[in-house]
Each structure stands twice: as structure tokens, then as C-alpha cells.
Amino acid sequence: MKKGALLLLGLIVFVTASFAQETKAQSQQAAMQQLRWLVGRWSGTSEVNVNDSKQITYVQEIITPMLNNTIFTVSARGTALDSATNKMTQVYSSFGVISYNVKDKQYRWRTWRNPGDSYDEANFKVGENSFEFISNENGGYMRYKANLNENGQWVETGEYSKDKQTWGLFINMTLNKKR
Numbered sequence: 001m002k003k004g005a006l007l008l009l010g011l012i013v014f015v016t017a018s019f020a021q022e023t024k025a026q027s028q029q030a031a032m033q034q035l036r037w038l039v040g041r042w043s044g045t046s047e048v049n050v051n052d053s054k055q056i057t058y059v060q061e062i063i064t065p066m067l068n069n070t071i072f073t074v075s076a077r078g079t080a081l082d083s084a085t086n087k088m089t090q091v092y093s094s095f096g097v098i099s100y101n102v103k104d105k106q107y108r109w110r111t112w113r114n115p116g117d118s119y120d121e122a123n124f125k126v127g128e129n130s131f132e133f134i135s136n137e138n139g140g141y142m143r144y145k146a147n148l149n150e151n152g153q154w155v156e157t158g159e160y161s162k163d164k165q166t167w168g169l170f171i172n173m174t175l176n177k178k179r
Helices: 001-039
Strands: 040-049 053-066 073-083 086-099 108-111 117-127 132-139 140-148 152-161 167-177
Touching: 001 073, 001 086, 001 117, 040 152, 053 086, 053 167
Parallel strands: none
Antiparallel strands: 040 053, 040 167, 053 073, 073 086, 086 108, 108 117, 117 132, 132 140, 140 152, 152 167
């Protein structure tokens, strides 16, 4: 009798835990659907303003759904023409993960950049075919806003601020999805 009761209790715990995990995954998948427009290979250019000079960067972004569409990975790299050597050189490389925390009902953004820099974003806001976030870096704050425009392009701007009050544009990017 004791064995039967223990077996039944174990079965109830197992079923309950399995159901909770399935429900959590379904909630994550539903939340990630709002970012489905990002999935794929993108390429284009960005104009970066640094110290009153403009640099054109050639950008490639690959967004891949992983773990049964509960997270998205983001691989990015940018190259630019080196005026000294007249050759294309890598100016940045990054890898990120976008996820959704069911308990907090909040998207998460974690990024690692070459060479060894990383930051964690808890304030990743998602809208209809858009997202934005603020990172704390370079002695201030960087605010990024992106959306899918009417031409099916990923358009993103980046602004910098020392105090979160006054913002200055430093990057403007337009990417096309590869078919």
C-alpha cells in the first residue's frame, strides 16, 4: 500500500512538473513570436558618427531561433574600409541571446562583443515589428531603437547620452533580409 501511494505521489509530481515546463515553453514561444520578423540573414550598411567623422560599416546579422523557438541567437559582424591599408577590416563582432522571462514577463538581451566586452539588458522593450533597449557602456548610455519598415528593411538607430537626458545620434543602420 505504501509503495502504491509513493508511486502515485511520484507520478503526480512528475506530471505537474512536466505540465509546468510545457506551459512555460509555450509562453516563451508566444512571446518570441513578436520578434519573428528578425529571424533570418540580414545585410546592409550603417553610418557611424565618431568624433565628427562618419564611417560606413558593412553589417551582417544572422538571427536564429533555438531551443524550440524559446530563444533567438544574434550573430553580428561589421567591416569597414581601412583608409591606411585600403582593405576591408573587421570593426566589430558580437553574439547575443534574446529570451523571454515568463515569471517577470520581460524580454532579456545578453550580448558579448569582441574583444571580450559584454553587457546584460533587462530593459528590452518589444513592440509591433520593433524593439528598443538601453545599455550602460562607454561611460554613459546607449539607446538603440529598431523596426521593420514598410519596405521590409530592418532600420536601427543608436544614440549616446552621459545622463539619459540629452541624446546624440551615433549610428544609423539599414539592413535587407537575404532571400
